[in-house]
Amino acid sequence: MIKKLALLTCAASLAAFPLAAQEPAKPEYPSPPEIVAKAKADEWVAIAPSDLMVMDLAPLGNKPRRVVIQLMPAPFSQGWVGNMRKLAAAKFWDGTSVNRVQDNYVVQWGDATEKKALPNTLKAVAESEYVTAFKIGMTNQAWGVGGKREAVMELLPRPPMGDNIPHFEDPYTRSFSFIKGFPIAMTSVSDYVRQGSAPVSLKLMNFPKELWPTHCYAMVGVGRNLSPDTGTGAELYTVIGHAPRHLDRNIALVGRVIEGIEHLSSLPRGTGALGFYETEAERVPILSVRIGKDAAELPAYEHLSTESASFAAYADARANRRDPFFILPAGGADICNIPVPVRRKAQ
Amino acid sequence: MIKKLALLTCAASLAAFPLAAQEPAKPEYPSPPEIVAKAKADEWVAIAPSDLMVMDLAPLGNKPRRVVIQLMPAPFSQGWVGNMRKLAAAKFWDGTSVNRVQDNYVVQWGDATEKKALPNTLKAVAESEYVTAFKIGMTNQAWGVGGKREAVMELLPRPPMGDNIPHFEDPYTRSFSFIKGFPIAMTSVSDYVRQGSAPVSLKLMNFPKELWPTHCYAMVGVGRNLSPDTGTGAELYTVIGHAPRHLDRNIALVGRVIEGIEHLSSLPRGTGALGFYETEAERVPILSVRIGKDAAELPAYEHLSTESASFAAYADARANRRDPFFILPAGGADICNIPVPVRRKAQ
Numbered sequence: 066m067i068k069k070l071a072l073l074t075c076a077a078s079l080a081a082f083p084l085a086a087q088e089p090a091k092p093e094y095p096s097p098p099e100i101v102a103k104a105k106a107d108e109w110v111a112i113a114p115s116d117l118m119v120m121d122l123a124p125l126g127n128k129p130r131r132v133v134i135q136l137m138p139a140p141f142s143q144g145w146v147g148n149m150r151k152l153a154a155a156k157f158w159d160g161t162s163v164n165r166v167q168d169n170y171v172v173q174w175g176d177a178t179e180k181k182a183l184p185n186t187l188k189a190v191a192e193s194e195y196v197t198a199f200k201i202g203m204t205n206q207a208w209g210v211g212g213k214r215e216a217v218m219e220l221l222p223r224p225p226m227g228d229n230i231p232h233f234e235d236p237y238t239r240s241f242s243f244i245k246g247f248p249i250a251m252t253s254v255s256d257y258v259r260q261g262s263a264p265v266s267l268k269l270m271n272f273p274k275e276l277w278p279t280h281c282y283a284m285v286g287v288g289r290n291l292s293p294d295t296g297t298g299a300e301l302y303t304v305i306g307h308a309p310r311h312l313d314r315n316i317a318l319v320g321r322v323i324e325g326i327e328h329l330s331s332l333p334r335g336t337g338a339l340g341f342y343e344t345e346a347e348r349v350p351i352l353s354v355r356i357g358k359d360a361a362e363l364p365a366y367e368h369l370s371t372e373s374a375s376f377a378a379y380a381d382a383r384a385n386r387r388d389p390f391f392i393l394p395a396g397g398a399d400i401c402n403i404p405v406p407v408r409r410k411a412q
Numbered sequence: 413m414i415k416k417l418a419l420l421t422c423a424a425s426l427a428a429f430p431l432a433a434q435e436p437a438k439p440e441y442p443s444p445p446e447i448v449a450k451a452k453a454d455e456w457v458a459i460a461p462s463d464l465m466v467m468d469l470a471p472l473g474n475k476p477r478r479v480v481i482q483l484m485p486a487p488f489s490q491g492w493v494g495n496m497r498k499l500a501a502a503k504f505w506d507g508t509s510v511n512r513v514q515d516n517y518v519v520q521w522g523d524a525t526e527k528k529a530l531p532n533t534l535k536a537v538a539e540s541e542y543v544t545a546f547k548i549g550m551t552n553q554a555w556g557v558g559g560k561r562e563a564v565m566e567l568l569p570r571p572p573m574g575d576n577i578p579h580f581e582d583p584y585t586r587s588f589s590f591i592k593g594f595p596i597a598m599t600s601v602s603d604y605v606r607q608g609s610a611p612v613s614l615k616l617m618n619f620p621k622e623l624w625p626t627h628c629y630a631m632v633g634v635g636r637n638l639s640p641d642t643g644t645g646a647e648l649y650t651v652i653g654h655a656p657r658h659l660d661r662n663i664a665l666v667g668r669v670i671e672g673i674e675h676l677s678s679l680p681r682g683t684g685a686l687g688f689y690e691t692e693a694e695r696v697p698i699l700s701v702r703i704g705k706d707a708a709e710l711p712a713y714e715h716l717s718t719e720s721a722s723f724a725a726y727a728d729a730r731a732n733r734r735d736p737f738f739i740l741p742a743g744g745a746d747i748c749n750i751p752v753p754v755r756r757k758a759q
Contacts, residue, residue, distance in 0.1 A: 166678075168677055168678075169630070169677070235583065236731075236742075236744035236745055236746050237742050237743075237745075237746075282516050282653055282654045291736055292737075292739050306629055306653070306654075307628065307629045307653075307654050307748050307749060308654055308746075308749070309749070310749065311731075311741075311742045311745065313742065314740045315733075315737070315738050315740060326515060326516070327680075330515055330516070330677075330681075331677075331678050331680055331681055333674075333678055334674040334678055383658070384583075386662075389638055390639075390662070391658075391662050392542075392661070392662050395583075395584050395658045395660065397583035398583055398584075398658065399583050399584075399657070399746065401654050402654060402655070402656065402657065402658065
């Protein structure tokens with residue numbers, strides 16, 4: 066069995082969802098799951114049922130298939146999220162289906178007929194809402210980070226190395242962080258200074274300027290037509306492969322799947338162009354979609370506060386694996402390889 | 413239908429395998445698939461059947477399930493690849509099974525009983541083989557890059573931007589490239605110079621120093637016990653989620669799935685610890701594994717030369733999407749978001 070246990074040791078590292086198995090590790094170098102397991106009770110943040118969207122697919126045999134989505138928190142993407150609340154309240158998705166499964170890309174659902182009437186209260190959201198401008202002088206409270214300024218800046222510790230290899234760099238953006246439990250990319254004021262705008266004090270140089278959520282595994286986005294259309298939120302997809310970060314700032318992200326992603330990611334791939342199912346029979350019926358407060362038998366969920374000391378230690382351990390399986394810590398990690406821990410709240 | 417076509421437009425971008433649908437694009441800004449479709453015949457490199465490994469799973473209903481793996485080319489991981497050739501010749505995997513499917517991580521296969529005898533000709537490979545040292549003075553021919561020195565250096569063009577935002581950086585390594593059709597990370601001589609070793613000429617500063625393949629989607633690796641064991645190659649896995657780059661240089665990579673990944677990635681997730689199937693009934697039987705030259709009815713495959721002009725244009729387009737769906741090109745891409753195009757050779 067040791068061969069299994071060994072590869073398991075590394076395998077546990079990517080578990081983004083509840084109930085991840087724990088593996089043994091040297092006490093001085095706990096693994097990421099061990100750090101999460103030892104986080105204090107007050108480092109966990111309850112996710113309000115009103116911020117969840119619950120999608121029940123038709124059962125597979127006698128097995129229920131429930132997908133739980135945490136909606137994107139303010140100030141990100143709130144125009145689309147508001148539309149989704151209206152669509153769920155109107156039971157728009159009941160009787161629609163999962164229509165597309167493209168390997169290493171997305172699973173998409175909505176009204177395959179494209180004839181179902183949308184509520185007339187939906188808002189047309191502007192492309193400018195793909196990013197959130199950070200206004201200098203904005204209080205930290207506005208970001209819900211408990212007054213900790215660092216929390217909206219680059220969170221990850223620089224690796225303790227003597228060289229100047231740029232670890233934690235990202236090919237898609239200046240830097241990244243985690244805000245209210247979500248992965249957030251950003252440009253910073255210093256980028257604009259370099260581009261020739263007015264000088265600012267060093268103190269402000271690293272302030273974020275524009276922020277946006279990133280296309281990581283299990284994130285949920287809004288299908289749309291060609292620009293300037295931005296989609297209503299009625300047609301949704303989730304990422305089931307390597308992070309398609311080129312979509313960042315080009316499509317709205319409105320949440321992420323926190324439980325049940327396997328009911329989508331393990332569906333048969335569509336054989337039509339781009340993974341669309343070619344027949345009605347292949348489509349997976351959606352029985353209902355409800356906001357969490359209106360969903361039956363929904364447990365309570367919580368996420369590890371991304372402003373907590375345990376999250377910082379977890380992120381560091383994700384970037385520098387020192388538990389027994391590993392020979393060489395990477396010395397860095399990309400934003401989508403630091404999944405925010407989410408779990409069912411203990412009863 | 414336009415809503416479908418629109419999200420499709422972006423969706424096509426991740427197609428790593430043959431038969432990807434083409435989408436319309438402005439002629440002046442072809443999409444990545446269009447660039448690939450227009451590549452010249454001599455920019456494609458035939459993959460020898462002797463460098464393929466073909467795994468036939470038990471059919472699903474009456475549908476055959478074949479997975480085709482391209483073995484890692486020299487000089488990378490050849491100790492393990494040699495073992496795999498011996499294991500296939502000995503029909504070791506016939507009658508074994510897929511035993512583990514962990515969401516957003518790996519599918520693993522091999523002998524679930526761990527009692528099957530291994531050929532006594534297998535080689536124990538040293539951990540030092542996880543990386544390949546680049547010896548200064550080594551000829552480019554040794555790398556099989558046709559004498560083009562640039563091909564083993566950072567291939568991707570720097571974005572044509574006036575600022576100094578570090579695009580194409582990578583949180584896991586100094587730089588990356590593509591060699592013989594595979595994604596390869598590297599440190600460079602200049603990193604060692606910074607660390608205080610002897611000065612070298614500027615001409616040599618950017619020469620690669622150590623190179624290693626990276627854990628991208630569909631890459632195939634070798635399960636192992638705790639260090640110093642490196643695995644024989646009898647227990648294999650493939651990546652079915654976001655690139656677990658922290659495994660780079662910690663586990664051997666021996667190839668990648670070039671066709672049929674969906675037969676693995678869409679399997680039901682295991683409910684045991686770390687995605688292991690808990691019952692014999694869940695395991696997916698492997699009928700046979702053969703080196704391509706010994707496999708029945710195997711078509712010819714080819715990959716786009718990663719040293720070709722079309723690949724450079726494709727990589728640039730992956731990093732800077734300008735086709736009609738996109739509003740804002742990313743200005744960068746990570747190594748695993750530039751999948752090397754592979755296709756069946758036209759008859």
